[in-house]
Amino acid sequence: MSTSHPDLVIVNAEVFSAAPGATSVAISGGRIQAVGRAPLDELAGPRTEVVDARGATLLPGFTDAHVHPLAAGVQLLTCDLSRLPHSPERYRAAIRAYAEDHPGLEWISGNGxxxxxxxxxxxxxxxxxxxxxDRPAVFVSHDGHGVWANSRALERAGIGEQTPDPPNGRINRDPDGRPTGVLVERAGDLITSLLPPITAEFAEAALLAAQRHLHSMGVTGWQDACVGSLWGLPDPLPTYLKLAGEGRLTARVAGALWWSAEDGLGQLDSLEERRAAGTVGRFRATTVKIMQDGVCENCTGAMLEPYAGNFHHGTESGLSFIDPEQLKRICVELDRRRFQIHMHAVGDRAVRECLDALEAARAAGPGHDNRHQIAHVDVVSPDDVPRFAELGVIANIQALWARRDREIVERKLPLLGPHREPHHFPFGALHRAGARLAMGSDWPVTDPNPLWAIYTAATRLGPPEDPHAVGEGVLSEPLEPVQAIDLRVALAAYTAGSAYANHADGETGVIAPGMLADLALLDRPILSGEQVSAAKTVLTLVGGEEVHRDI
Structure with a gap:
């Protein structure tokens, strides 16, 4: 043990660490100096700060393995519907108030x-x-898979009864053929591409706002799951590089460079150029994001069997955005070039296509430690569950979705049918089969509070504190309880598992001597399983530096 005095000592804590029963942590020079069962305040010098945790839990800082901070920050700074109760009246009042407060805006836009x-x-x-x-209006859905527009915006975009659906998108229509105003997947680009461009200054403010919000929830690092132009937003890469170069990016961030399904293999060289320019400070652009399907709720999630009940014509089994054989060639080449691959797959067919592609990459390559991952995995065929562990593929889960929300019960489960319900968000099955789990929020799709997601992963219930936990049984009737995972497994997924997914496991994700002091102190103990979702982060440290404090 070093004889130098630590900068900070946290005592009387319930430490979730590599040392069972630990209650104290000493920090020096941005790293963990000591972890002990006895109070370490005797190490303190005259300039050492001592924080008494009063029995509350001390965790490794959370790493959000799948998040969209620029989109979330823009949402925070514009007309944000995401934090409102599910009430048409509240939406109407919020949109009207925003429009009245911004009379000079040509377009009224928002999210959530x-x-x-x-x-x-x-x-x-x-x-x-x-x-x-009289003014065009466009709002992106909370999950980013739908755009809602008024008639004036549809007119501006030239969208009418005769407008064909674009590739990988759909224009929803009334029985008479007129567009309803909802545009699904890439059809939304027809309108969002017309929005006034976001300035560099606004993008910077948005990303910093998102960083503050994530730090307030104990998040010390993340993987940005879309570093590219999407949803009418600018490419966040220049903003990341500027903030990282100026030392204002306090989180540790891995960027997933967007793969354009339309551009194919011709974009590989430009991705390598973006990666080469994309390592500055705490930011690394080392991953490529591939989107293989949509979502089940609008029948664009790619399924092995047709959807049950009422589905949209032409998408009876969903959409695979990239031909499976082409996907194999893409993954082989990305793996050869030492990119990590971060894949979006919701339906069981998309999951299988992604696993097949990653298996082809593994067979073709020399076994690089690229740590490929498949995110979301809403439905996984039982035949494919063991393949995650066999292929070393990380299951990147968004656990807050795994509950009986009204939207799930009334829209999604009827489309899946009872035979697929047991395989819905199969976190338990994946864990029992040996899959490595990482966890993320997909914010702004859903709330970025890691403790809410961890609560839902362990209980398969909605957190009582979440205003979007709406529906009969969401707080009391677990969604496929056999798929729950233990609280400590869920905590490890959001800390050590996600740090591993970001190639940061040698430095963060666990509380042990020599590791970086990326830590989150809560306001209460949670390791017994009680009050997990009610807990709040009162102190967040990145490299021993305070980035959030509410003590």
Whole structure:
């Protein structure tokens, strides 16, 4: 043990660490100097700060393995519907107030609407037309897979009865063929591409706002799951590089460079150029993000069997955005070039196509430690569950979704049918089969609070504190309880597992001597399983430096 006095000592804590029963942690020079069962305050010198945790839990800082901070920050700074109750009246009031407060804006835009707020599960152009008959209005859904527009915005985009659906997208229509105002997947680009561009200054403010919010929840690092232009947003790479170069990016960030399905293998050299320029400070652009399907709720998630019940014509089994054989060639080449591959796969067919592609990469390559991952995995065929461990593929899970929300019960489960319900968010099955788990929020799709996601992973219930935990049984009836995972497994997934996914496991993710002091101190003990979702982060450290404090 070093004889130098630590900079900070945290005592009387419930430490989730590599040393069972530890209650104290000493920090020096940005790293953990000592972890002990006895108080370490005797190590303190005249300049050492001593924090009494009063029995609360001390965790490794959370690493959010799948998040969209620029989109989330823009949402925080514009017309944000995401934190409102599921009420058409509240939406109407918020949109009207925002429009009145911004009379000079040519376009009214915002984010965060939930489909189950509206009768039938989706909004309509008429709702926005009533509020904004003269200005174009466009709102991106909370999950990013739908755009809601008024009639004026549809006119600006030239979208009418005769407009064909674009590749990998769909224009929802009334029975008479008129667009409803909801555009799914890439069809949304027809309108979001017309929005006034976000300035560099606004992008910077948005990313910093998102960073502050994540730090307030104990998040010390993340993987940005879309470093590219999408949803009408600018490429966040220049913003990351500027903030990282100026030392204002306090989190440790891995960037997943966006793979354009339309551009194919011709974009490989440009991705290598972006990676070469993309390592500055605490930011590394070392990953490529591939989106293989959509989501089940709008029948664009790629399924092995057709959807049950009412589905949209032409998407009976969902959409594979990249031909499976082409996907194999893509993954082989990305793996050869030493990129980590971060894949979006919701439906069981998309999961299988991604596993097949990663298996081809493994067979073709020399066994690079690229740590490929598949995110979301809403539905996984039992035949494919063991393949995650066999292929060394990380299951990147968004656990807050695994509950009986009204939108899940009324829209998603009827489309899956009872035979697929047992395989819905199969976290337990994946863990029992030996899969390595990482955890992320997908914010702004859902709330970035890691403790809410951890609670849901362990209980398969909605957190009582979450305003979007809406529906009969969401707080009391677990969604496929056999798929729950132990609280400590969930905590490890959001800390050590996600740090591993970011190639940061040698430095962060566990509390042990020599590791970086990336830590989150809560306001109460949670390791017994009680009050997990009610806990709050009161102190967040990155490299021993305070980035959030509410003590």
């Amino acid at each position: 609407w939930f489909g189950d707020t509206f009768p039938g599960g989706l909004p309509h152009r008429d709702f926005l037309d009533e509020i904004l008959p």
